[in-house]
Amino acid sequence: MREILRLLGIGLVAAGLAASAAAQEPAATSRPMNVLLLVSDDCRASMACYGEPTVTPCIDRLASRGLRFEQAYCQYPLCNPSRASFLTGMRPDTTGAYENATHFRTNIPDVVTLPQLFKNNGYFVARVGKLYHYGVPKQIGTNGMDDPVSWEQVVNPRGRDCDDEDKIYSIIAGEKARVAVGTGNYGGTLSWLAADGTDEEQTDGKIALEACRLLREHKDKPFFLAVGFFRPHTPYVSPKKYFDVYPPPLLSLAPIPQGDREGKPAAALTIFPPHYGMDEQTQRTVKQAYYASVSFMDAQFGVVLAELERLGLDRNTVVVFISDHGYHLGEHGQWQKMTVFEEASRVPMIIAAPGMKAAGKSTPRLAELVDVYPTLADLCGLPAPKELEGTSVRPLLDDPERPWKKGAFTQVIHGRRGGRVDKKSASGGKSMGRSVRTERYRYTEWSEGQDGIELYDHQTDPQEWRNLADDPKSAGILREMKALLHGGWQAARPQ
Numbered sequence: 130m131r132e133i134l135r136l137l138g139i140g141l142v143a144a145g146l147a148a149s150a151a152a153q154e155p156a157a158t159s160r161p162m163n164v165l166l167l168v169s170d171d172c173r174a175s176m177a178c179y180g181e182p183t184v185t186p187c188i189d190r191l192a193s194r195g196l197r198f199e200q201a202y203c204q205y206p207l208c209n210p211s212r213a214s215f216l217t218g219m220r221p222d223t224t225g226a227y228e229n230a231t232h233f234r235t236n237i238p239d240v241v242t243l244p245q246l247f248k249n250n251g252y253f254v255a256r257v258g259k260l261y262h263y264g265v266p267k268q269i270g271t272n273g274m275d276d277p278v279s280w281e282q283v284v285n286p287r288g289r290d291c292d293d294e295d296k297i298y299s300i301i302a303g304e305k306a307r308v309a310v311g312t313g314n315y316g317g318t319l320s321w322l323a324a325d326g327t328d329e330e331q332t333d334g335k336i337a338l339e340a341c342r343l344l345r346e347h348k349d350k351p352f353f354l355a356v357g358f359f360r361p362h363t364p365y366v367s368p369k370k371y372f373d374v375y376p377p378p379l380l381s382l383a384p385i386p387q388g389d390r391e392g393k394p395a396a397a398l399t400i401f402p403p404h405y406g407m408d409e410q411t412q413r414t415v416k417q418a419y420y421a422s423v424s425f426m427d428a429q430f431g432v433v434l435a436e437l438e439r440l441g442l443d444r445n446t447v448v449v450f451i452s453d454h455g456y457h458l459g460e461h462g463q464w465q466k467m468t469v470f471e472e473a474s475r476v477p478m479i480i481a482a483p484g485m486k487a488a489g490k491s492t493p494r495l496a497e498l499v500d501v502y503p504t505l506a507d508l509c510g511l512p513a514p515k516e517l518e519g520t521s522v523r524p525l526l527d528d529p530e531r532p533w534k535k536g537a538f539t540q541v542i543h544g545r546r547g548g549r550v551d552k553k554s555a556s557g558g559k560s561m562g563r564s565v566r567t568e569r570y571r572y573t574e575w576s577e578g579q580d581g582i583e584l585y586d587h588q589t590d591p592q593e594w595r596n597l598a599d600d601p602k603s604a605g606i607l608r609e610m611k612a613l614l615h616g617g618w619q620a621a622r623p624q
Contacts, residue, residue: 161351162483162509163446164247165437166501167430168355170208170259170362171466172452174477175423184374184424187431188479191450194488195481196526201496202537202566203454206466206473209262209274211453211498216243216261216279218502218517220538220618227542229262232274241514243502244279247353250511255282255343258336259357265316266291266364269332282343286335289326290366297322297364300415302405319405319464320364321418323372328428331366333358337429341436348440356433361422361456363465371421371428377413380420383459390461392596394581396543396560397469397573403462416458447508450479451498460592467541469564469573470593474539482508485526492529493568495537496522520622536565536613536621543575565614565621572610584610 176185178192179199204214205221213219213226213233217240221227225236233240241249248254256279259265263273270287277283295311299320312318328334340356347354360367390398404412430450437443455473457463466473478496481488499519506513507521524531540563560580564573571593573583582598584607597603613621 160445161252163351163442164252164353164505164509165433165446165448166353166355166505167433167448167450168260168357169426169430169450169452169477170265170357170359171454171456172361172423172426172477173456173458173472174475175361175420175456176427176477179477182380183420183427185427187427187434188450188477190431191434191448191481192479192489192491195448195479196485196487196529197491198478198480198496198522199491199493200537200566200568201451201476201478201498202474202539203476203498204539206454206468206539206541208453212261215451215453215498215501216276218243218499218514218519220499220518221540223518229264229274232276234276240516242276242279243505244353244355245276246502246506246511246513247509248279248281251351253282253347253350253352254280254354255284255347255352256280256355256357257284257339257343258286258333259359260355263359265359265362266294267316269359284336284339284343286332286339288332288335289330290322290324290332290364293322293324293366294364297366299364300405300407300411304402304406305408306404306406306411308411315364316362318363319407319415321415322364322366323369323418323421324366326368328368328425331368331425333360333426333429334432337432340433344433344436344440344442348442358426358429360426361419365415365418365422367418367421367425371425372417374424375417375420377410377417380413380416382409382412382416383461385459385462386594389594392594393461393583394575396562396575396580397583398461398463399467399543400463404459405464412459415464419456419458444483447483447505448479448481449501449505450477451501452476453498467543469539469541469562469571471566471571471587471591474564474566480504480522480526482523482526487526487529490529492525494525494529494531494533495535495566495568496525497537518618533623534621536567536618538614538618538621539564539566563614565610567610567613570606570610572607572614574611574614582607 175181176188178189203211209229210221210226213224224233244254299312301307455475457472503521507523560576571585575581584597585593
């Protein structure tokens, strides 16, 4: 590990993030608590602290002084719907954002967003990089689908990754996928580049430096600083040294056991043929690039946290790390997002708050991204809007084993492959998948069950390989899970 850190050039940063006694003590002043919200893009829970074979010392260090949520879930596994959800505290059925084109204010024009709440209460509020949706990579350096009323100041860095696009490799899907260079289509395809140059030349490196500048300039006033990194969103671009950490022959591939895909409703699967037609060597190359981007993002994350600590702000700042949704790396033959399987629905979530009693622990209790808004309002003593559709997880920061919510809810819309097509339906002939996750089970209905039902027991089948929906022995739990799904998030809240 030490040699890997030396290679990446982040050993000193990681060392600077060591958990300290001060980080676990109450804030030293009566000044309102600051917030540092760190968001990665398209990042599954692929940190070493979550058990994946990645080098992520900086995020792992944050986990050592915060609470790691083992079962946290997004509300929609796509950038715009998810970001609209956690930044408004509303679920997709309320925001009306089900794809990347709809701005949430079209449907809820008067909503007070998370950053807006802090701005309205006297905080300096800024964002650097991607918080609301951007088209990646074409909109890097612009405001994307921003919400101007949310912020006092915005910074939109643009790095050499945008200038090196003609060097990027991309998968051209097919029965036998092929690799091409400079296709011009990178944001929705598996694309990568082991880049020349330094971290600081890349967009995320510039984001980290701009975040540090804002910390220095506004350290004497309560602040809400949101920092949105673009990686590991495709194209997976990071300096070559991060690729070197993950030799492709040493990377394992996700198996697809017999009966896995066949036992699932057609509506549940988005990729045909499996793996886009990639052979095993290409799959390993793509996985190498994704992990490299995770480690690169982690290093930039560490730059920001190191500056927070250097300025002595960590003792009075709530730090939250999340991603907008999870990500597939070949499970069920799926890659990227847009499913309600575990890999795309589950997200990393770490919260470190001054004075918390569960510092350095993890919790198996369910959490949702929509919980971030009420939690930060609660921790900072701000009046949260009564319309919020999440729950403050503040009690878990002191008692991570206490009874908590019964279910976490995720949904997604797919085009139908088989099944009925109702041209009069609001979904326009598409299939809405609604899924609820308990601490043990996942239950999913497609078009209220008309396009298929799924039930998985994570105690015996954590990979969700065996659909138990037609198993007579599971009839009782199937009824319970259906009732939980149809009861909705209100009925699943902690008592």
